Amino acid sequence: MTAEQLAPSTEDFAAMLDEVFGTDERFDGKVVTGTIIALDKESATIDIGLKAEGRVMLKEFASPGQDAELAIGDKVDIFVERIENATGEAILSREKARREESWTVLEKSYESEERVNGVIFGRVKGGFTVDLDGAIAFLPGSQVDVRPIRDVTPLMNISQPFQILKMDRKRGNIVVSRRAILEESRAEQRAELITSLADGQVVEGIVKNITDYGAFVDLGGIDGLLHVTDISWKRINHPSEVLNIGDTINVQIIRLNPETQRISLGMKQLLEDPWASIDQKFPIDTRLKGRITNITDYGAFVELEEGIEGLVHVSEMSWVKKNIHPGKIVSTSQEVEVMVLEIDPEKRRISLGLKQCLDNPWESFADKYPVGSEIEGEIKNITEFGMFIGLAEGEVDGMVHLSDLDWNKSGDVALAEYKKGDMTKAVILDIDVSKERISLGIKQLTSDPISAVSGLKKGGTVTCSIINVTENGLEVTLGDDDAPMEAFIRRADLSRDRSEQRPERFSKGDKVDALVTSFDKKSRKVGLSIKALEISDEKEAVAQYGSSDSGASLGDILGAALAAGKDKK
Secondary structure (H helix, E strand, C coil), rough: CCCCHHCCCCHHHHHHHHHHHHHHHHHEEEEEEEEEEEEECCCEEEEEECCEEEEHHHHHHHCCCCCCCCCCCCCEEEEEEEEEEECCCCEEHHHHHHHCCCCCCCCHHCCCCCCCCEEEEEECCCCEECCCCCCCCEEHHHHCCCCCCCCCHEECCEEEEEEEEEECCCCCEEEEHHEEEEEEEEHHHHHHHCCCCCCCEEEEEEEEEEEEEEEEEEEEEEEEEEEHHHCCCCCCCCCHHCCCCCCCEEEEEEECCCCCCCCEEEEHHHHCCCCHHHHHHHCCCEEEEEEEEECCCCEEEEEEECCCEEEEEECCCCCCCCCCCCCHHHCCCCCEEEEEEEECCCCCHHHHHHHHHHHHHHHHHHHHHCCCCCCEEEEEEEECEEEEEECCCEEEEEEEEEEHHCCCCCCCHHHCCCCCEEEEEEEEEEEEEECCCEEECCCHHHHHHHHHHHCCCCCCCEEEEEEEEEEEEEEEECCCCCCEEEEEEEEHHHHCCHHHCCHHHCCCCCCCEEEEEEEEECCCCCEEEECCCCCCCHHHHHHCCCHHHCCHHHHHHHHHHHHHHHHHC
């Protein structure tokens, strides 16, 4: 046999190597049990039952934040990535072995909704990484706790329970929650705690959060709402005026609903109710000093003592300033003197008066200017029913009604002669202090023209002065020239003879006598007739000096009447 025949072929040499080192591909990608045969500072040499050995870094055997505890001869589960025949070493991974083991266990826990233990060991965008005994899970930042946590360091590198929210083995994704565990625990604690609480019970709590409408207080696992109106008997605009987050306070349970687990709390209920004896403390008409705490469109609130506030309505703030915002009369924190006007203990309301502690200008005016006094003032305002005049240096106003402007002119005509800002005189007609009203009259500055006209009654005879001749009759005045009364004699009443019923036969300035045919003192209207006077005189003459039946003519009778009149003169 030749040397070439004795030399092994390439295929034979490969088969020999396989026989020596082994080529069991059944181990690739699987987890097998190996034995630690050597240890150094960084790695462990592991025999997995083949003719080759592999090395694994010690850190793969350690949990986050802990050191690996290994000894020669220990049995460990190892993941075989591949067998490298060329070097005779196996590529092994303890981490992948643990991961495979963990995934199998975690899938069972996920399906049964059981908790799993893990360790938070790193930060990533949007959350943290958690080691679930080899499997790496994602913990979103919103799932760390029931409320935001600024520093998560105390929670890292310690074993704690988590709830698996979602997992996908193909993609290697696991999402866990620590918050779900806490909420479940808190729910259990709340249910247990709620059974130990009762209405009226006084408990200790910690202010957890503050809002505009109140504060949430942690009672040791369950929160209660302390409404802003139940913090103090006095007015509080915002809970932060009294409370701070983290404060430990005593509160009373006002209302407890076991079904909804809602708890209403109160602080002021632990103090004496200042309204209990309010009637005896603040009798009606008592004058008190207080501080303005709040100003609204309808008035101002005054604090009389801690927990007791009363309202000064805008109508009770000033004797003379009407329709003005309270903020232009008083200011917040101002010390004022007020009078108690009314108390309603049930509704917890006190009505106060500010103006009652000041001099009443209406009373002062009435004392200084009695009815009938003549006074002068500035016209402040003109309305459709009259005008207002400022009196007593502008402190009070008096009103002149249309009917009290002029004796003869209509109200509208007389009012047109005045304008705002003019100074005018008037007479005080009436003062009503309770209603804060002063009635004035301008026409009363002169006497009523009617009183100066003698014979001014129905059937009486008056002497008139013609002031104007018109086509329809005569415009005349009666009485005193300083305060005349105006009237009108119609054309048909100028004479009994139709031919003499001509206005043009009269002249302006002439004086004529006329009979009063009608007179309405209230409306100040008078009816005059020269014709009626002539007829009346004729009847009187006939009655005195004879009749036409005696043979005397009407001319003779009238002549006798005239002669008798001259003799009497």
